Structure formats: C-alpha cells, structure tokens
Amino acid sequence: MKTTAQQTMTYRQAVRDAMREAMQKDDRVFLMGEDVGRYGGCFNVSEGMLEEFGEDRIIDTPLSESGFTGCGIGAAVEGMRPIVEIMTVNFSLLAADQIINTAAILQYMSGGQFNVPIVIRMATGRGKQLAAQHSRSMEGWYAHIPGLKILTPATVEDARGMLWPALEDPDPVLIFENSTLYNYEEAWSSNGVTVDIRSAKVRREGRDVSILTYGIGLHKSLEAAESLAEEGIEAEVVDLRVLRPLDDETILSSVVKTSRAVIVDEGWKSGGISAELSARIMEHCFYDLDCPVERVCGEEVPAPYAKHLEQATLPQPQNIVDTVNKMGGLHG
Amino acid sequence: MKTTAQQTMTYRQAVRDAMREAMQKDDRVFLMGEDVGRYGGCFNVSEGMLEEFGEDRIIDTPLSESGFTGCGIGAAVEGMRPIVEIMTVNFSLLAADQIINTAAILQYMSGGQFNVPIVIRMATGRGKQLAAQHSRSMEGWYAHIPGLKILTPATVEDARGMLWPALEDPDPVLIFENSTLYNYEEAWSSNGVTVDIRSAKVRREGRDVSILTYGIGLHKSLEAAESLAEEGIEAEVVDLRVLRPLDDETILSSVVKTSRAVIVDEGWKSGGISAELSARIMEHCFYDLDCPVERVCGEEVPAPYAKHLEQATLPQPQNIVDTVNKMGGLHG
Amino acid sequence: MPTKKTAPKKAKSPTAGNKKKIHLLHQMMRIRAMEEKAYELYTQEKIRGILHLYDGEEAVAVGVIENLQKDDSIVGTYREHGHALIRGVSMNSIMAEMYGKAEGCSGGRGGSMHLYDKATNFLGGSAIVANGLPMAVGVAFAYKRQKNNAIACCFFGEGAVDEGEFHESLNLASLWELPVLFVCENNLYSMGMPFELAEAETNLIKKAESYDIKGEIANGMDVMAVVKASEKAIGYVRKEQKPFFLECQTYRYRAHSMFDPERYRKKEEVREWKKKDPITTFTETLKTEGILSEEELKELQDKVADEVETSVQFAENGTEEPVEDLARYVYSD
Amino acid sequence: MPTKKTAPKKAKSPTAGNKKKIHLLHQMMRIRAMEEKAYELYTQEKIRGILHLYDGEEAVAVGVIENLQKDDSIVGTYREHGHALIRGVSMNSIMAEMYGKAEGCSGGRGGSMHLYDKATNFLGGSAIVANGLPMAVGVAFAYKRQKNNAIACCFFGEGAVDEGEFHESLNLASLWELPVLFVCENNLYSMGMPFELAEAETNLIKKAESYDIKGEIANGMDVMAVVKASEKAIGYVRKEQKPFFLECQTYRYRAHSMFDPERYRKKEEVREWKKKDPITTFTETLKTEGILSEEELKELQDKVADEVETSVQFAENGTEEPVEDLARYVYSD
Numbered sequence A, B: 001m002k003t004t005a006q007q008t009m010t011y012r013q014a015v016r017d018a019m020r021e022a023m024q025k026d027d028r029v030f031l032m033g034e035d036v037g038r039y040g041g042c043f044n045v046s047e048g049m050l051e052e053f054g055e056d057r058i059i060d061t062p063l064s065e066s067g068f069t070g071c072g073i074g075a076a077v078e079g080m081r082p083i084v085e086i087m088t089v090n091f092s093l094l095a096a097d098q099i100i101n102t103a104a105i106l107q108y109m110s111g112g113q114f115n116v117p118i119v120i121r122m123a124t125g126r127g128k129q130l131a132a133q134h135s136r137s138m139e140g141w142y143a144h145i146p147g148l149k150i151l152t153p154a155t156v157e158d159a160r161g162m163l164w165p166a167l168e169d170p171d172p173v174l175i176f177e178n179s180t181l182y183n184y185e186e187a188w189s190s191n192g193v194t195v196d197i198r199s200a201k202v203r204r205e206g207r208d209v210s211i212l213t214y215g216i217g218l219h220k221s222l223e224a225a226e227s228l229a230e231e232g233i234e235a236e237v238v239d240l241r242v243l244r245p246l247d248d249e250t251i252l253s254s255v256v257k258t259s260r261a262v263i264v265d266e267g268w269k270s271g272g273i274s275a276e277l278s279a280r281i282m283e284h285c286f287y288d289l290d291c292p293v294e295r296v297c298g299e300e301v302p303a304p305y306a307k308h309l310e311q312a313t314l315p316q317p318q319n320i321v322d323t324v325n326k327m328g329g330l331h332g
Numbered sequence C, D: 001m002p003t004k005k006t007a008p009k010k011a012k013s014p015t016a017g018n019k020k021k022i023h024l025l026h027q028m029m030r031i032r033a034m035e036e037k038a039y040e041l042y043t044q045e046k047i048r049g050i051l052h053l054y055d056g057e058e059a060v061a062v063g064v065i066e067n068l069q070k071d072d073s074i075v076g077t078y079r080e081h082g083h084a085l086i087r088g089v090s091m092n093s094i095m096a097e098m099y100g101k102a103e104g105c106s107g108g109r110g111g112s113m114h115l116y117d118k119a120t121n122f123l124g125g126s127a128i129v130a131n132g133l134p135m136a137v138g139v140a141f142a143y144k145r146q147k148n149n150a151i152a153c154c155f156f157g158e159g160a161v162d163e164g165e166f167h168e169s170l171n172l173a174s175l176w177e178l179p180v181l182f183v184c185e186n187n188l189y190s191m192g193m194p195f196e197l198a199e200a201e202t203n204l205i206k207k208a209e210s211y212d213i214k215g216e217i218a219n220g221m222d223v224m225a226v227v228k229a230s231e232k233a234i235g236y237v238r239k240e241q242k243p244f245f246l247e248c249q250t251y252r253y254r255a256h257s258m259f260d261p262e263r264y265r266k267k268e269e270v271r272e273w274k275k276k277d278p279i280t281t282f283t284e285t286l287k288t289e290g291i292l293s294e295e296e297l298k299e300l301q302d303k304v305a306d307e308v309e310t311s312v313q314f315a316e317n318g319t320e321e322p323v324e325d326l327a328r329y330v331y332s333d
Ligand SMILES: Cc1ncc(C[n+]2csc(CCOP(=O)(O)OP(=O)(O)O)c2C)c(N)n1
Pocket: B034, B063, B065, B087, B091, B094, C079, C127, C128, C129, C156, C157, C158, C159, C160, C161, C185, C187, C189, C190, C191, C256
C-alpha cells in the first residue's frame, strides 16, 4: 500500500470519483452540504463537481446541520439517494437529533414502512493542530447506535468502492473519512472496483498477534507490523472497515489463530470501539488467549493545539511495537 | 433497600429535597429547564419549587435545548451554579453541541482559565412503553467524552446526596436519573446525607461472582443476588455510581476477589459502558479470572412500544441468574 | 335569532356544498369519538405509553387535510391520531397501534406517538418537538426534483417554533422554494408553558416573514375558516412551489398527556374555550342553516359510535408481534 | 477637493476627539500589522492549524470594543485575533498562543481559534459556528442576576444566523430581557457561501425584530460609524437591560482560511472593497482634517512594527508546555 512510481490515485480523488460515478449512474443521487459546490468542499473533495453536475445536484447549504441532514433524510424517504456531507464529525453534533432520533429509527418506529437510504459522509480524525473543537474521532461513538451502519474506509480502494454499495443500501450509512488520509496515495488500476460493506479484511497475514484497527490506524499498524517482522514477530493486521455491524467472524477467527490481540484506535479509549472489540474477544476467545488483549488508543484529552502536545495524544507505530513486545510468550 | 413500614422517602422526593437544600444553601444555584416551574417538572420532580423559590430561580424555558443548556454554561462560567434539567436524555441530542463542544472542553481550550461548574440533570431509561424516541439509556455513551463527569444515582441516598457535591464540583457534571426509579422508596432517616461522587460502592458482599452495575440495574442485580444466594452462590454487587471517571480500584478489586464478573446494563451492549468495564477487567484482571466476563444488557434495538416487545429488550433478574449459573466452576 | 327558532326540522335536499359540510362535521366527530374512547381505554390500561389527545383541535386537522391531494405527504407530531384518521388511515389500524398489536399501522412498534402509513403518505408521528420539520423540507425537496406536483404538509405545535430546527427548516424551505405547508397548531401551551411566556415575539407571521415566507392566521376552532385558509395556502404552495406558513389558533381541552396534573391553567379558561367547541358550534350552524336535521345528526353519531366500537373489537382481537421478530426492522436486511 | 491640497503638513494641537481618532486608527493598524505577520508566519509554518484573518474587518472590532467597559465580557469566534488584541490581550500572548507556546493566552492548548483571557473577560474563541451565542446569553443572564450592570458582547458572522442556535439564543435573550449585544459581522461570505445564497431573507434586522429585538445596520468599513452605532447600542443594552442586534457590513480581503482556494469570488470584487479599506480611508480623512501629519503616521507605523516584532520575539523565545501536563485542565482536579 506504499506510494509507487506507477499510476496512483489519492484518497481524495477516490472519494470524488466514487461520487461522480454514482451521480452518473443514478440521477436520484445528489450531494448536499456546506461548501460542497462553489468552494469545492472544505477538504477539496468535491472540486469541479458543481461544474460537472450543476446546482440541482451539487447543493451548497446554509450553516444548518440539522436542517440539511433532516432534509436529506426526507428526500431519501421519498425516493432520492442523498449524499449528505457534514464537514467534520464535530459539526455532526448539531445534527445528532436528525441522525439518531430519525434516521436510525424511522424504519423501526414505522414497522418497516419507511426506511432511510441516506449516506452521510464526514471527515474525522486529528493530527493537523486543529484543536479541541475540530479534532475528534467519533466513529466508534456512533457505532453504539442501532439502526446506523458505520463505514471507515482506510484505503484508496475502499474510499473508491464503498460509496456505491452504501448508496444501494436501504439503511442510513455513515462514512467516516479520516482527513489525514485525503492526500494518501495508492497504486491504482482503473478497473472498476467492487468492495462489500459487510466484512473486515486481513490486510497482512501473520501468526503471532492480531492487530485490529481501522482508518488511519491501519497504516500505523502496517508500519508497526513491518518493524515487528524485523524482530521475527509476524503480526496479522485486520482492517475492521465496518464499525457497525462488526464482522465478528473475521475479527475473532484471526484472534483465535494468533491467540494475541492488540487494538489500535486513534479515538478515545474509554467506551470506544476498542472497548467493544476487547469485550467481544473476552466473550468469544477467552480460552484461546495467551495474554490479555491490549489497547493502543488516543489519549483521553480534548485535542490540544500545540504540535508536541497533539502528537503526544496520538498512538504511533512505535507504541504498537512496544505493546506487542510486552506481550507474553512472543520472545521465546 | 426494600420499602419498609417505617419512615420512607421516594427517589423523586430525594431529588427534590436535594435541589431545595442546594437552593437554600447557595443563592448562586438556580433550576432551569422545560416545565420545571408551572408544570412541576415532566416527572413531577420540581413540584412546588416555583412557589418556594420564585420565577427568578425556577426558570421555565421555551423548547430550546441548545439555547438553555448553553445559557446554563455561560451562567456557570460567570459564577452562577446552574442546575439545568433536560427532560430526558433523548432530547439532550439537541444540546449535544453545547455539552460536548463547549462544557466538556472549555477549560482545556482556555488553558485552565474557564471551568464550567454546571450540573445537567436528565431522565434516562425505558420500560414504560414510551417507544423509540423516548426510551434510551445514553449515560454510557456520554461517558466516552473526556471533560464530563457522569453520575448515575441508583439509591434514594445517592439521589439525595449526589447533587450537592456535583454543584460544588468545578467541572460539568451530568446526572442521569432513571425515570423508572422516581417512585422507588427507601427507608429514610432525615440526618443530612453526605456521599462522594468519586467512588463505586459494594452494595452486597459476596465471594463467588462480581455483578457490576448501576442505576436501575442495581435493583435487578440485588434481586438476582438473592435468588443466587438460595442456590448457595454469593454474588457481590458493585454499584458503579460514577460512569466517568470509573472507580477502577473498587471495581477491579472486587473482580480479583471473586474471579468472576457479570456486567448488567439496561443500555445497549455494543460500545456501552459494559464494553469498557469488560475491557478494563481484561487488561487488569485477566490472570485472576476463572471464566470470561459476561454482559447482560439491553437488546440492541430502538425501544418498541408494545409491552411484550419492550419487556423483551430489558435484562431481567432471571437473565442475570442464568448467566451466573452458566459460569464455570460455580456448581460443584 | 329567529332563524334559529324557525330552523326547519327536516333538512333541505343536500347540495354538494351541504354534503361537504356534513362530511366535515362527521370527520371531526370521528376524531372526537375515537379519542374519547382512547382516553377511556388508557384509564383501563389497554393503551399505555404517553397519550396526547386532540380534543378541541379537530377543526385544524380536518380543515387542512380536506384540501390535500392523495399524493401529498403529511408529517405530524405525537398528537397525530386525528391527522392519521382524516388522512385515511383506518380507525381499526390506529386503535390496534395504540394497543400495540401487529395489526396496528406501525405493527405495534410505534404506538400512539408514532403512527405511520405508507399507503396514505402519512409520515408520522415524531415525538421529538420540531424534529419533523427538516424531514418535511426534504420530502418537498424530493417532490420538487421529481416534478410530481405533490407537496409536504407539516403539522407542529407553537412550542416547536422555539427550536432551532424550526428556524433552519423555514430558511431552507424558503431559500430553495420548496412546496411545504407549515401548519402551526397554536393551542397556547407547550405542556405547561404558556405561549406568551415562551415567545419574545408572539406574532408568528412576523417570524414567517423573517424567512420571506407568506403567512396567515386562521381560527382553528372554525372548520370552515380552516378549510378556506388551507385551500388558499395549499393552492399557493402547489402553484408557486414555495412554502407557506399557516397558524391555526386553537386550544386543547385535555391535559397535555395523561401524566399532566394541569397546574398551569384555570378550569374557567378551559370552560371558556369549550364554548367555542368546533364540533358543537358547527353542528349548531348546520342545524340553523337547515342543512342537518336531528335525525341526520343521530345517524352520524351512530355511525361514528359503530366505527369506534368496531375499531376496539379489531384491536382487542389483534395479535401480538412475535418476540422472535424483536430485532426486525432495525435494519432492512 | 482643495481641502485635500491645502491640508496642513503640521497637525493642529490634538483635542480629545482628535486623540481618540488617532487612537482608533492605531488600534486598526495594530490588528492589520499583527495579522499580516501571522500570515507570513503561517507560510513559514511557525503558526499552524487553521488561521482565519480579519483584514478588512478591523473597524468592526475596534469600533465596538472601544465602547465596552472593563467588566463587560466578549464572546467571539475563530476569527478573533483582533477582538482579543483590542480588548487588551497583549500581542505577545496572542502571538505566543498562535505559536502554541506555554506563554500564550490559552497556554498553547487553544491556538489561533481559541484565544481566551480571563483578565480581560475575553471568553474566546469558539470554532463551532453559532456555538458562542447561547453562552453569551448565559453570561448576560448571570450579570442580570448579579445586578453588576455589565453586558455580554457577542461577535459572530452572518453565516451563524442560519444555525438553530442563533434562533434559540435571540429568543431567550429577548424573552428574558438580557443585556447582550449581538454583533453580526456580515462580510458577505461564510467560507465560500455568498450571503444572498444562504439567506431566504437578507434583511437581518427583520430577523432581529421577529424576536422583538431592536436592530441597526452600521457601515463596518467606517470605524467612526461603528463607534457611533455601538455607543448607542451598548448604551441601550446597559440601560434598558435588553438585547440589541447590530449588523456591521464589512468584507474580508483574504481567503476564509489558509486552506481556501477562493474559487467562489472574483478578484475585482476584492479590489473594489479594498478601495473602502477602513485603515487607508480613515488615514486619509485624518490627514485631510489635519488631525494626522505624515510624521505622526510614520510614528504610529513604527510603533506598530515594533510591537509586532516584539511579539514575534516573545513567541519565538516562548517555552513549550511539558508533555507530562498533557492531561492537565481536562478536569479541574
Ligand atoms: C426536543 C423535545 N423537547 C421536549 C420534549 C417534551 N415535550 C413533548 S410535547 C412538548 C410540548 C410541545 O408543545 P407544542 O409544540 O406546542 O405542541 P402541543 O403538545 O401543544 O400540541 C414537550 C415539551 C420533546 N418531546 N422533544
């Protein structure tokens, strides 16, 4: 997954192409959000789409997160296929009512009559000194809510491939794009990608320890796995891809195979997705474990602005390596 | 903790008396929220307080959760001691921005200059057929947020005693009152209660298994413990009391002692407080455990209206008993 | 007045207009009767949860919905039994829903506050104040894109006006010129909060205008006045493809919900409003105008009583959704 | 005009009024110079994160804050460097904060978007649009209860007007008659969104009135106009103990933030507005009126340059908050 000399594509381009393809394929699809049009998207993701698809389908909204998210929900119920962009997950707190009190439960409350086929995209993550109000990773927090599906594309392939199945999905899907990945590049062959939005994926095979992660954590985990390999420890790296519903089978069978697990999540530890993974391993793999499951997560503080402080809040590959090295039985 | 013939007090009365005492002691304290005045509180908790303290201190607000919660935050920053009542946690989603983007982080962002001594009370829980939009238990969800303190009084004593230390606390404190407990009665001696808002409490001693729970779960767990005792199994019941920060010492030492743990939470399992507890036990007590930690939680569905369906979503004492009975090494 | 005295015992041969008036009366009577029964059933614990009744406000739902077309959609609140019924959801399925039976319009999962019916484009049934407004905007957004000439009709109480979602929704609807009829049912209280203590500015038309939305006030106790106002409003929304704000001034006789001790208002106030009751006053008018005879009124009453009785039987005989299906509809698959 | 030609080289002996004018010019120059430096430092990667500059809008912060009293509070946004500076936060501590140093006004934890200073009642610094309005209402609520005659002054952009929190806050402030001055800095864009494409009704005074709040529009490019308008507005808020809505019409010359490719507006538009620059026009006026001589202007420029230079040195020499203190201030204890 390193950048190569051959033809490559950035994560940003992948998201854009995915949206463009969806809009070309299905005229029920539209993109709505703050500055998705004239500005080109606050992370420049939708650059050029207004010119390509026009104001009817690339809709710049006023600053009204609840209003336009709810608008997307209503449009979805009536047969459209909205892609609602909320600039960052931090602002989605202003739309929490629409996401949780409507999108997540409308189908259930109505006895199956009104499903909500909406896709809500938002940037997540930290690391660019944007400080406390712009630097949360709350995908794991949303994964607590029944009725929502939570996707966390970590690769260019997933950024390119997850949107279409998300739009085809009859239920509300939240896609979390880690903003530090937009410039990430991968070798790319233009053949149409199809990926599922159900399964976790083993990104690296290994026998000694399972590193369970997603999003930006995948890249740090793969880096850590390389270093570990040099010490003769073969880590298996599992990309969760979907935080709700979790793909227990892939996740747990990896842990059963390696009998050790480290969970890597830039989000806050307490009550995060890392806690749920650890609890499920406890419940299903307790007797297979050689040592306790460890968590390498973001420090539980609001993000500070100062670079040295912010960096200190982030799990780094070395932390993963150290954690694995401390685990029992790995160094004969 | 059973109702007795002698003098008793209800949980509702305890919350009311706690507020009245605080208002009498400290004139910086006021109560603000929807229908706290003329109506007497949507659960009748503040009945009579408007007459006792007047419109300046018992403030009926328009339907503006973000507005009046933020108003409370500003007033707290400027030296008042607000008790903001949000009718139920479900409506707090409309104030999520103020709670998470301001109250939880203002002190950190300002380098320690502006702390937010606000208390936000809200009803939580389900079981009265109020359906999906009125029946969530999200205290564990809020416990994910650094900067917040989360209290869950389960007893009349805590309902009566936790408010004052919460008001004295310099940081934002969220108090979750399970609405099914308002009519719960306990024997009561009017001597001034003082309780802390830091520690978990062992409500029942036992050697065989630790039942970790809070709120309404405490009562179901104590009931389950009685039945287990009849089978000769002595369960230790730990009332978490505070969901953030968790009192690891009390919780973990109980598990070390019994070497078995069951977590009981009416909230949703995935990513709930039950997951965090299980993960911490994994990390700190793995080698002390005789068997995997189990979770007895609410079904992961939006609350249905029909009684038989809603009841099926709730963990019952029998589920706890069955779970314990399935644990290794307890019988013969 | 003499007219009253000389009101003929026997009704004139009914014209279309007269038929319609009788129909409107019948509709209001159906809501009233259904809800009086619901009240009774609640005290008998057949119906549970929170029950919000509409007594006194019937002219609003009847007068507005009368002018909607089949393919228009309705977004309502937790006080929506009447709206669902008038929209064409059968009393049977409404009653069954309040019983929590599988035959209910929401399969027993929704209950009183969450009535839904796809067949009649009845979109609920939201119990979060103002939460339905953004959805109504989205429904209208879809209709405009689909050029199907349908509109979204959104009912909400005056208390919802204070929520941020009201503000965001009206701005979006006006900015994008979406066909939404916003119907504010101003019954003077949001739970125990009197309207004038919640609003810095009680002239709601001024608020509508602050989004460049035309607004009008209708007497919500007079079904003909509501019919007239809504006809004009709905025509405007459909033709101009723009939102309209209709405030219907009305009153709820009963407590906010069955939990409400009603400390916040005087009994006299309720008594005064009951004198303007939309059903009794309209009945009187129709009699005076000689459109409705005692016999015909009796017939209507019997018809309504039968419908209610039938619905209760239907609900009583309803079946329970199997517990195995508890997790059904959390996700489509 | 001849006056210009005959403008005396030497300034008249300064009256109090003239002194004040020069002071106002100096204040605007301080903001401009500090931010030009900040821009430069950002390109040098000394300052990071998101940097929102105020160039073109200086007359607003200067003209309003000039009339505030010491015990009043200010709630601002992420575009608040100028407000903090004029309020009395030292340029040193602002620059140090942008550097992320421990000597910064927020100890390096806040950065450009989160300047706070208890000593001057400067309450930030919120980077969530409209998020500061409810807090300002609460600050005023406390002041009214404490009868201390202080007011809350809340700055926000015109984009914030569309958020629900704007709506809820104005209603509460007016309903409870709280001393809040709402200052809307209408710079015609919210990021790339033109004002007229975001507002169904662009007359913001109408919105204020829909909450029964008095409002006024001031030319935000003319510091004297802002001083005049804010003096009246602040006097009203303090005396009447009621909110007031002041719209200052202005323009930002620079990109929204350093990430902004600025595709949404034409260079000419920016050029046109620069002709109305609050600093150059006011400088001209003072010269023409014979209040300011070339020498005095030069002195001001040097003074400002020194202050900026000193602040950069201060920031460069600042220390880093120890990493061990990372979790400090998450909780008080
Ligand atoms: C966001 C939110 N806050 C509070 C409540 C509790 N609540 C339910 S109905 C109601 C009053 C609403 O009054 P109004 O909008 O006038 O409608 P009405 O009940 O009078 O028909 C309140 C406060 C809620 N359901 N949702």
